[in-house]
Amino acid sequence: xxxxxxxxxxxxxxxxxxxxxxxxxxxxxxxxxxxxxxxxxxxxxxxxxxxxxxxxxxxxxxxxxxxxxxxxxxxxxxxxxxxxxxxxxxxxxxxxxxxxxxxxxxxxxxxxxxxxxxxxxxxxxxxxxxxxxxxxxx
Numbered sequence: 001x002x003x004x005x006x007x008x009x010x011x012x013x014x015x016x017x018x019x020x021x022x023x024x025x026x027x028x029x030x031x032x033x034x035x036x037x038x039x040x041x042x043x044x045x046x047x048x049x050x051x052x053x054x055x056x057x058x059x060x061x062x063x064x065x066x067x068x069x070x071x072x073x074x075x076x077x078x079x080x081x082x083x084x085x086x087x088x089x090x091x092x093x094x095x096x097x098x099x100x101x102x103x104x105x106x107x108x109x110x111x112x113x114x115x116x117x118x119x120x121x122x123x124x125x126x127x128x129x130x131x132x133x134x135x136x137x138x
Contacts, residue, residue, distance in 0.1 A: 039085040049089040
């Protein structure tokens with residue numbers, strides 16, 4: 001009998017579940033339904049929801065930012081009460097250029113995150129072609 005070496009798959013990267021679901025909370029009923037869905041999905045995936053309110057841009061008055069944050073926090077609390085999902089959400093107020101960069105990636109654009117430790121390319125996942133399984137003969 002021959003010894004069999006274990007198969008090492010160090011070069012393969014395991015696909016990670018998303019760690020965050022970003023929801024644009026603009027006060028509309030559709031955005032609220034999206035927030036409720038995201039909370040439920042976050043509980044299923046063990047992820048975090050970032051409920052974000054998008055403001056016009058740099059230089060917004062502090063009162064505008066505070067009011068936006070209060071609105072998104074109120075909607076998040078309402079959605080948490082409806083879903084019963086606790087501890088899986090945070091809120092953010094994003095300026096329009098930042099939100100456009102993130103949402104552009106979801107529509108197929110590339111986003112390069114540049115930090116002091118390096119660069120990371122984020123891009124939209126290309127759908128894979130369906131594969132056919134071949135039946136093994138006996």
